[in-house]
Amino acid sequence: MMDCQPIREYFCALLEGELDAAAQAAVLEHLRLCPECRACLEECKPAGELLRQGLPESMPEPASSRLEQRLALQLHTRPAPAWQRFLPGRTGLFPAWALAALLLLAGSGLWLHFQSGSVTLRGWLVDAHCAPKLIAQGISGAVHTRACALRAECRQAGYGVLSKGQFVRFDAHGNAIALNALLHTRAKDHLRIVVSGRRRNHVLHVARLKLMAQPAEGDTAGTDSGATSAAAAAR
Amino acid sequence: MSSSHPTAAAGASADPDLSLVRLVQAGDRDAFQPLVRRYEHAIYRMALAIMRNDADAEEITQETFLRAYQHLRQFRGESRFSTWLTQIAINAARMRLRKSHAAMWESLDEPRAQDEGQMAREAVDTHDTPEQNLAREEQRQRIALALSGLPAGYRLVLVLRDLQELSTHDTARILKLSDANVKTRLLRARQMLRQRLTRLATAERGIG
Ligand SMILES: [Zn+2]
Ligand SMILES: [Zn+2]
Numbered sequence: 169m170m171d172c173q174p175i176r177e178y179f180c181a182l183l184e185g186e187l188d189a190a191a192q193a194a195v196l197e198h199l200r201l202c203p204e205c206r207a208c209l210e211e212c213k214p215a216g217e218l219l220r221q222g223l224p225e226s227m228p229e230p231a232s233s234r235l236e237q238r239l240a241l242q243l244h245t246r247p248a249p250a251w252q253r254f255l256p257g258r259t260g261l262f263p264a265w266a267l268a269a270l271l272l273l274a275g276s277g278l279w280l281h282f283q284s285g286s287v288t289l290r291g292w293l294v295d296a297h298c299a300p301k302l303i304a305q306g307i308s309g310a311v312h313t314r315a316c317a318l319r320a321e322c323r324q325a326g327y328g329v330l331s332k333g334q335f336v337r338f339d340a341h342g343n344a345i346a347l348n349a350l351l352h353t354r355a356k357d358h359l360r361i362v363v364s365g366r367r368r369n370h371v372l373h374v375a376r377l378k379l380m381a382q383p384a385e386g387d388t389a390g391t392d393s394g395a396t397s398a399a400a401a402a403r
Numbered sequence: 404m405s406s407s408h409p410t411a412a413a414g415a416s417a418d419p420d421l422s423l424v425r426l427v428q429a430g431d432r433d434a435f436q437p438l439v440r441r442y443e444h445a446i447y448r449m450a451l452a453i454m455r456n457d458a459d460a461e462e463i464t465q466e467t468f469l470r471a472y473q474h475l476r477q478f479r480g481e482s483r484f485s486t487w488l489t490q491i492a493i494n495a496a497r498m499r500l501r502k503s504h505a506a507m508w509e510s511l512d513e514p515r516a517q518d519e520g521q522m523a524r525e526a527v528d529t530h531d532t533p534e535q536n537l538a539r540e541e542q543r544q545r546i547a548l549a550l551s552g553l554p555a556g557y558r559l560v561l562v563l564r565d566l567q568e569l570s571t572h573d574t575a576r577i578l579k580l581s582d583a584n585v586k587t588r589l590l591r592a593r594q595m596l597r598q599r600l601t602r603l604a605t606a607e608r609g610i611g
Contacts, residue, residue, distance in 0.1 A: 180586045184571075211594040216565040218596065219452060221539075222546025223566075227447035231461045235443060236436075238465050242472065243432045 172198075172205050179212050233315040237298075240311040240357065286375075287367055291331025293346055293359040293379065295322035299335040306333070313357045317350055328372070329363055336367070342374030349379040420484035427475055435475075439468050442485060445567070446492050452562045453496045455551040463499065467492040482573065489567055490577045493559065500555050545607075549599035557592035564589050 175198045181187045182195055199206050227235070292309025294302065295317050302309055309330035316322055327346035328337040338346060342365065353359070365374040420441070426434035446467050451460035470491050471478075478487055550558065556578075563574040564585070575585045 180590050183590075184586075208594075211597045212590045213593065214565050215561065215593045215596055216568065218546060218600075219550070219562070219566045220448075222543050222550055223448045223452055225448075226444040227461075227464065228457070231447070231457070231464070232443060234461070235439070235465050235468065239435070239439060239468055239472070242469055243435065 172202060172208075175199075175202075175205055176208060179209055182209075183212060183214070230319055230321075233313065233319060237311070237313055237316050240313065241305070241307055286364065287372070288362065288364040289329045289331065289336060289372070290360075290362050291329040293317065293327060293350070293361045294330040294335065295325050295327050296335070296337055297322045297325035299328060299330050302330065303333050303335060310358045310360070312359065314350055314353065314355060314359060317359070323347065329361060336372050337370065338363075338377075339365075339371050339373045342372060342377065345374060345377045349377060353379050355379070418480065418483045418485075421480060424475065424478060424480075424484050427472075428478075435472055438484070442488055443468070445485075446488060449489065449562055449567055450492060450496055452550060452566060453493075453555075453558060454499065455547065459496075459499060463492055463495045466495045470495070486569060486573055486577075489563070489569065493563070493577055497559075545600055545603050546596075549596050549603060552599055553592055553595055557588050557595065560585055560588040561592035561596065565593070 175195055178187060178191060178195045182192065187195065199209060226232075292312060294309045294312045298312055298316060299309070302312065312330075317327070326337060326343045328335050328342075342363070346361075349361075350359070360380040361377055362380065363372065363374055363377040365372050365376070367373070420438060423434045423438050427438070443464060447460055447464045450463040450467075451457065454460050454463065467488060471488055474491075478484065482490075550561075553561065559578055560574060560580075563569045563577065564571070569577070571582050571585050571589075574580075575582045578585070580588070
């Protein structure tokens with residue numbers, strides 16, 4: 169019988185094309201005569217194609233959207249504003265008068281005609297699934313993506329407008345309009361809307377909703393420009 | 404150190420990502436998105452090949468790009484950007500493997516429930532005939548099973564060399580092995596993979 173083991177020591181170099189001509193000729197000659205070594209070499213060949221067959225071609229879509237969203241949060245998150253550092257866990261440091269002022273401020277920014285029944289709100293189009301997370305982390309709704317909003321999870325949760333840390337949900341009609349707007353826009357994020365209707369039991373019964381064009385380059389995600397203009401108008 | 408000095412290392416001079424990387428390093432956050440889109444799928448597949456479950460693979464993919472962004476200033480172009488990304492992903496995967504060592508050993512023989520769920524979902528997603536789907540799914544399942552049976556140290560070498568197509572030298576550097584060790588493990592890993600596949604096919608024929 170032939171001694172196969174020394175020959176097989178050369179397989180790696182053979183596959184990498186590192187053998188000199190004489191050694192290669194010797195190995196190939198052995199292979200011609202030895203079916204066992206031929207089978208062994210077959211097993212040692214690059215397995216890239218095999219591996220690719222065992223894996224999906226791409227990352228599944230919901231995972232891809234979640235990655236995009238998590239990155240967007242990271243890329244656009246600035247250090248927490250000073251007032252946030254006093255919130256949970258450190259409330260002892262936070263004077264009550266400041267909290268009251270804060271609540272007043274937050275309220276006034278969102279509502280233009282608080283008492284009149286009909287309201288016009290400006291802010292970011294966000295779904296009810298993602299809004300609490302954005303609020304909890306103090307992040308602008310501008311970073312929420314269209315792709316995320318169209319996910320089943322987000323679609324089924326329904327939509328609303330997020331501005332200055334407040335989220336107001338839409339009624340069924342509003343959800344239908346919002347979905348339609350999402351399906352027809354080319355914007356990927358910065359889904360700025362102006363929406364008007366009547367507010368009943370914390371739900372906005374939408375009469376009109378307009379998805380604004382992409383903001384200008386300087387209008388960064390960190391600033392809640394919708395809320396700012398609403399606040400300015402309220403003053 | 405002057406940042407404007409053109410000091411691209413020889414290996415990275417042809418790096419197609421370098422211009423985008425430089426933009427991000429200069430403060431243009433939006434230039435990071437195309438890099439993510441270019442590599443998310445490759446990183447995800449690699450993570451899936453190593454971890455064999457989609458939740459871990461997704462988590463590692465997220466971690467990889469977050470860390471890459473956070474540490475991009477440290478990227479000096481000594482290797483390709485894609486190799487650098489791969490290295491980050493591998494580190495994240497190894498950390499996770501170490502944590503779930505016990506779970507990993509349990510998974511040697513039987514596929515986890517989540518693997519099967521994932522395969523079922525993927526089967527629905529493709530646009531081929533049911534027969535093509537079925538054949539592809541069966542093969543995918545077999546390969547996934549065979550792969551998850553390899554010891555982690557061999558699986559990592561196999562994935563870096565044959566899936567990511569890194570050089571022996573880069574693989575050795577990332578895994579902190581000698582070049583010779585990478586070569587030995589690679590051949591052994593390929594053999595183990597194919598032998599397991601054969602055994603699985605034989606077993607299936609025996610049952611069917
Ligand atoms: Zn032989
Ligand atoms: Zn969402």
